[in-house]
Amino acid sequence: MGRVSETTRPARVEARGWGWRHAGRKRTALDRIDLVVSPGERVLLLGPSGSGKSTLLHALAGVHGGAEEGEEFGSLLIDGEWPGAVRGRASLVLQDPDSQVILARVGDDVAFGCENLGIPRDEIWPRARRALDEVGLDLPLDHSTSALSGGQKQRLALAGALAMGPGLLLLDEPTANLDPAGVHEVRQAVARTLDRTGATFVVVEHRVDVWIDLVTRVVVLGRDGRLIADGEPQEVISTQRDTLLAAGVWVPGVPPAVSAARPVPAASVVDLEGIGLAIGRRSDAVVRSDLSLALPRAASTVLTGPNGAGKSTLALTMGGLLPPLGGRVRASEALARGLKTDPIRWRSRELLSRIGTVFQEPEHQFVASTVHRELEVAPRALGLDAATTARRTREVLERLGLDRLAEANPFTLSGGEQRRLTVGCALVSQPGVVILDEPTFGQDRLTWIELVTLLRGLVDEGTTLLSVSHDAAYLDALGDQHLDLGSDALRMEAAA
Amino acid sequence: MIATQRLHLVDRVNPVSRLAAAMLLTTPLLLTVDWVSAAVALGVQLVLFAMAGVTPRVLIARGWPILIAAPIAGLSMLLYGQPEGTEYWSFWLARITDGSIELAVAVTVRVLAIGLPAVLLFMNVDPTELADGLAQIAKLPSRFVLGALAGARLVGLFMEDWRAMALSRRARGIGDHGVVRRFATMAFALLVLAIRRGSKLATAMEARGFGSDHPRTWARESRVGWPDALLLCIAVAIAVLAISCAVWAGTFHAVWA
Numbered sequence: 001m002g003r004v005s006e007t008t009r010p011a012r013v014e015a016r017g018w019g020w021r022h023a024g025r026k027r028t029a030l031d032r033i034d035l036v037v038s039p040g041e042r043v044l045l046l047g048p049s050g051s052g053k054s055t056l057l058h059a060l061a062g063v064h065g066g067a068e069e070g071e072e073f074g075s076l077l078i079d080g081e082w083p084g085a086v087r088g089r090a091s092l093v094l095q096d097p098d099s100q101v102i103l104a105r106v107g108d109d110v111a112f113g114c115e116n117l118g119i120p121r122d123e124i125w126p127r128a129r130r131a132l133d134e135v136g137l138d139l140p141l142d143h144s145t146s147a148l149s150g151g152q153k154q155r156l157a158l159a160g161a162l163a164m165g166p167g168l169l170l171l172d173e174p175t176a177n178l179d180p181a182g183v184h185e186v187r188q189a190v191a192r193t194l195d196r197t198g199a200t201f202v203v204v205e206h207r208v209d210v211w212i213d214l215v216t217r218v219v220v221l222g223r224d225g226r227l228i229a230d231g232e233p234q235e236v237i238s239t240q241r242d243t244l245l246a247a248g249v250w251v252p253g254v255p256p257a258v259s260a261a262r263p264v265p266a267a268s269v270v271d272l273e274g275i276g277l278a279i280g281r282r283s284d285a286v287v288r289s290d291l292s293l294a295l296p297r298a299a300s301t302v303l304t305g306p307n308g309a310g311k312s313t314l315a316l317t318m319g320g321l322l323p324p325l326g327g328r329v330r331a332s333e334a335l336a337r338g339l340k341t342d343p344i345r346w347r348s349r350e351l352l353s354r355i356g357t358v359f360q361e362p363e364h365q366f367v368a369s370t371v372h373r374e375l376e377v378a379p380r381a382l383g384l385d386a387a388t389t390a391r392r393t394r395e396v397l398e399r400l401g402l403d404r405l406a407e408a409n410p411f412t413l414s415g416g417e418q419r420r421l422t423v424g425c426a427l428v429s430q431p432g433v434v435i436l437d438e439p440t441f442g443q444d445r446l447t448w449i450e451l452v453t454l455l456r457g458l459v460d461e462g463t464t465l466l467s468v469s470h471d472a473a474y475l476d477a478l479g480d481q482h483l484d485l486g487s488d489a490l491r492m493e494a495a496a
Numbered sequence: 497m498i499a500t501q502r503l504h505l506v507d508r509v510n511p512v513s514r515l516a517a518a519m520l521l522t523t524p525l526l527l528t529v530d531w532v533s534a535a536v537a538l539g540v541q542l543v544l545f546a547m548a549g550v551t552p553r554v555l556i557a558r559g560w561p562i563l564i565a566a567p568i569a570g571l572s573m574l575l576y577g578q579p580e581g582t583e584y585w586s587f588w589l590a591r592i593t594d595g596s597i598e599l600a601v602a603v604t605v606r607v608l609a610i611g612l613p614a615v616l617l618f619m620n621v622d623p624t625e626l627a628d629g630l631a632q633i634a635k636l637p638s639r640f641v642l643g644a645l646a647g648a649r650l651v652g653l654f655m656e657d658w659r660a661m662a663l664s665r666r667a668r669g670i671g672d673h674g675v676v677r678r679f680a681t682m683a684f685a686l687l688v689l690a691i692r693r694g695s696k697l698a699t700a701m702e703a704r705g706f707g708s709d710h711p712r713t714w715a716r717e718s719r720v721g722w723p724d725a726l727l728l729c730i731a732v733a734i735a736v737l738a739i740s741c742a743v744w745a746g747t748f749h750a751v752w753a
Contacts, residue, residue, distance in 0.1 A: 099700055351669070
């Protein structure tokens with residue numbers, strides 16, 4: 001096993017006047033970058049969305065295709081060579097845990113990169129075992145990869161990258177889609193690895209506090225794709241504070257400027273309640289039972305709990321999308337407006353103006369070819385006249401700052417824009433209750449503040465809110481009522 | 497879930513050899529439409545599979561689609577097959593005759609003789625092992641084989657996507673549409689998602705050095721040995737025996753004749 005660590009020699013990165021323009025775009029994603037990263041340096045790369053951070057990482061990993069994907073300027077070298085020519089010197093872990101699992105078994109998945117590098121068979125398995133050890137995945141080699149949590153999948157991807165024995169480890173927002181426990185797991189695994197291998201390290205991330213203690217250098221890219229700051233971490237963070245905040249970076253010690261959650265008045269009317277609920281996505285698989293909860297009108301409720309506790313399932317059940325497997329969901333008479341009080345028995349069109357649900361994955365919800373048409377879906381389904389439809393969609397476009405993008409295809413928007421659009425699609429039908437699943441996953445600080453401010457505004461106007469979230473800052477801002485599915489509180493409430 | 501049933505011999509054979517054995521065994525049976533060859537082949541197969549450890553329960557659990565398809569194929573032959581000899585019953589286009597009865601039996605037995613070995617030989621095949629075999633033994637291009645293997649794993653994700661999309665359509669107020677229209681719009685959306693997932697997966701694979709011109713190694717060796725040779729011999733022997741019996745009995749009836 002000693003051989004594995006001996007093969008790892010930290011890589012040197014050198015960019016001279018380097019730039020990249022994606023095929024079909026006018027503007028260069030990155031422009032005249034001059035950057036030297038010495039062997040063993042650990043760099044945190046910051047910048048606003050669209051500043052080309054990922055583009056730089058992909059280029060270093062050698063995964064940019066040839067001329068058909070874009071145009072390259074200047075030179076970008078690893079150990080003096082073109083990255084595509086030294087595949088395996090750099091390895092890259094991406095943001096989305098699901099799309100990085102390649103094979104069905106844990107061991108095979110880790111071995112995949114080694115096989116591609118042409119490493120002899122008898123050397124691959126010790127490497128794979130060692131890499132799994134290092135990321136703290138204590139699983140048999142034939143364990144199924146589909147049964148892993150998000151944090152485990154990211155650590156598996158990291159193990160796959162480590163087994164290749166890279167001199168340069170590249171991470172592209174590796175924790176953006178993870179809950180706090182997952183973030184911690186991945187960070188610890190990376191720290192252990194770097195301490196052992198001494199590999200050169202470049203990470204892109206919005207959340208500075210996760211990596212600040214681990215890195216030796218911070219590099220900031222500007223909105224125009226040029227390098228604007230480079231230096232010792234604490235120094236760059238303090239001198240570039242305002243630039244970073246304007247770029248949407250979560251600067252440590254600067255909490256987002258939003259008002260705090262406020263207590264729910266004791267005499268609040270309940271808009272929607274779950275009584276002795278049993279929940280599950282399939283009728284033969286009950287995830288939780290005996291859940292009782294009430295959503296007070298014009299207040300915001302935040303539902304927290306560990307992975308797999310059934311938070312999303314509970315939200316979908318409350319939203320009238322999944323049938324309760326036991327107990328019932330009851331809407332107030334004011335919310336039901338003449339219909340039966342069980343939301344699951346409402347028609348899709350009836351649900352629209354009563355309960356709006358925003359899913360975790362924006363791309364699951366898009367049904368139209370432009371942002372504007374996407375917003376018109378609900379008014380059309382409700383049979384609103386043309387004038388009202390136009391007025392409401394215009395209002396929502398302006399309110400969410402999407403008017404500039406009205407004719408864009410929803411799939412081409414950034415993550416933050418997609419999220420705002422899905423919220424807008426729910427708002428346009430003016431439901432009394434809005435339910436959101438992980439609304440702040442992967443959001444930078446600016447879009448986070450916009451979203452939280454918007455939601456607080458809705459509550460002030462009388463909307464009842466239920467959100468599923470892992471985000472502590474979100475809970476501070478919108479947890480007027482806090483329900484924790486991890487504790488037995490919801491059960492005890494039922495018992496009382 | 498059906499508990500995995502271990503099989504003697506077959507389990508020790510490389511998936512690629514199993515594929516070859518299934519083809520060697522069934523291709524000759526496609527050349528003739530008589531009941532003797534099919535019955536001989538089916539009889540020998542059933543005895544051998546029983547010896548390998550296929551119990552009637554496993555046979556039903558694994559082979560039920562074939563067990564249902566065979567009599568249905570037979571029934572259509574019985575009613576609509578080429579009329580010949582004595583007619584026993586008729587209704588509009590349907591006629592049951594000596595000829596159609598013989599054809600019905602031949603087709604039923606033949607579907608079983610071709611379908612059952614295919615299903616049972618592939619009973620415990622692991623997709624990863626099959627891919628290893630196709631690349632290392634059959635020498636198919638590794639890019640193609642591994643791309644297909646990794647892509648096939650996405651199917652599970654697509655099923656989750658589909659469920660989430662169905663729920664989101666209800667939430668968006670368009671869940672009351674007719675089934676056909678909803679299916680069409682969801683199928684299109686899934687296609688878009690599939691392309692996006694596919695390109696992300698391709699990037700993840702490239703990031704691990706996949707697709708370079710460098711020759712790759714294989715962490716799992718795909719091997720063939722005497723069990724493979726034995727299975728292939730058995731397959732050929734059954735095919736030869738079945739066709740010989742048909743010729744000897746004078747029932748051989750080539751499909752092109």
